[in-house]
Amino acid sequence: xxxxxxxxxPEEQYAQxxxxxxxxxFSLYAAAEEVTGLKVYEEFPxxxxxxxxxxxxxxxxxxxxxxxxxxxxxxxxxxxxxxERAILGEVDKTSPEYRAFYQxxxxxxxxxxxxxxxxERQNVKGPITEINKESFxxxxxxxxxxxxxxxxxxxxxxxxxxxxxxxxxxxxxxxxKISRTSSACGTRQGS
Numbered sequence: 001x002x003x004x005x006x007x008x009x010p011e012e013q014y015a016q017x018x019x020x021x022x023x024x025x026f027s028l029y030a031a032a033e034e035v036t037g038l039k040v041y042e043e044f045p046x047x048x049x050x051x052x053x054x055x056x057x058x059x060x061x062x063x064x065x066x067x068x069x070x071x072x073x074x075x076x077x078x079x080x081x082x083x084e085r086a087i088l089g090e091v092d093k094t095s096p097e098y099r100a101f102y103q104x105x106x107x108x109x110x111x112x113x114x115x116x117x118x119x120e121r122q123n124v125k126g127p128i129t130e131i132n133k134e135s136f137x138x139x140x141x142x143x144x145x146x147x148x149x150x151x152x153x154x155x156x157x158x159x160x161x162x163x164x165x166x167x168x169x170x171x172x173x174x175x176x177k178i179s180r181t182s183s184a185c186g187t188r189q190g191s
Contacts, residue, residue: 010107021113025058031108032062035101036069043068046078046085066091070098 008016014028022028033039040061041048053061064086067073072089092098131139143157 010103010110013110014106014113017110017113021117022058022109025062027058027109027112027116028105029058029062029065031105031112032065032069034108035104036065038065038068040064040068044086046083063088066098066101069101 014022018025018028040053044052044064047053047064053064067086067088070091072091074087074089075084076087077083078085093102139158143154146154146157
């Protein structure tokens with residue numbers, strides 16, 4: 001697979017990884033920050049102070065960063081204040097400068113994603129033998145990653161992963177039929 005990756009441009013590599021591993025664009029934005037040395041909150045203080053970046057995804061932040069880096073921002077006085085707000089212009093994405101920039105940030109984002117995947121593979125832990133503060137939160141984190149928002153599957157995952165002497169027991173006042181959830185999460189067995 002690495003040989004195949006060598007034949008792809010950084011943009012093509014990132015395009016393959018992004019849909020599942022960087023859908024929100026934060027890896028691409030982080031790479032752009034590294035390449036430019038700019039921070040959106042420093043370049044756009046009015047917008048930052050008004051919370052415009054609080055819930056923004058990486059793609060939105062990248063749009064602001066690119067506008068600042070390529071100098072396509074105009075400033076408008078906010079009526080009744082001494083402040084200026086940004087009006088973002090369009091970045092010429094066909095220019096050689098932008099294409100080179102985009103290849104660099106795609107290469108950085110792809111490298112960041114691959115590094116993160118490598119760390120996640122290294123952090124796969126064996127069975128938990130003792131519950132302490134660290135192993136408890138590792139267990140919760142792993143269950144959340146494996147099961148997402150499915151709380152029933154997460155509970156089953158936690159029951160399966162916890163050490164025998166620390167099994168999680170649920171006491172119910174009425175009998176019920178228990179269905180087991182596989183360790184892959186989300187698939188029911190024995191309904």
